[in-house]
Amino acid sequence: MQSKEISVENTMHSFETERLIIRLLEQGDRGFFVSLYTDPKIMRHIGEPFSDKKAHSSFKTAIKLNTETPIKQLLWGIIDKSSKEICGIQNLSLHYEDKRVAEAGLILARKAQGRFYPEEALVGMVNYGFTQLGLSSIYAYSSVRNRASKRVVTKAGFHQFDETESKISFKIESE
Structure with a gap:
């Protein structure tokens, strides 16, 4: 199967759900990004919390990846429409060998947990991806x-299609 390359110029890269605005990360999101990735409680099921230096470096990389063509990864800020505040970050990382396959990720601030934002944001991102x-x-x-x-x-x-001692693997396919 031939790999389809996706061009940044061919897409808007922002979308909305009922309660959320999903837009690419911006320079002004740096503090929020660093606060999420350095928070031990938020990172407890993801991995070791980042050092400040690593979080700042990762943010710089995220901003760069959002502008590359062909797309390798897109990182979005999740914005609460009612408060206009960023409350999470989600991403799609395209597979190296098949650019029509991606991995999803999502991280949410504590203040936004328990409001069903992750489901809404993830469904929106999946629809956008397809x-x-x-x-x-x-x-x-x-x-x-x-x-x-x-x-x-x-x-x-x-x-769910696989489970190991430490990780559960999930998949969704376009219709």
């Missing part, structure tokens, strides 16, 4: 200890 980016399938992974993530990806339409 309709605007032409993806054929999207994968998501979760720690086996993270019951909330399992619930979110399942409610978003993903199906």
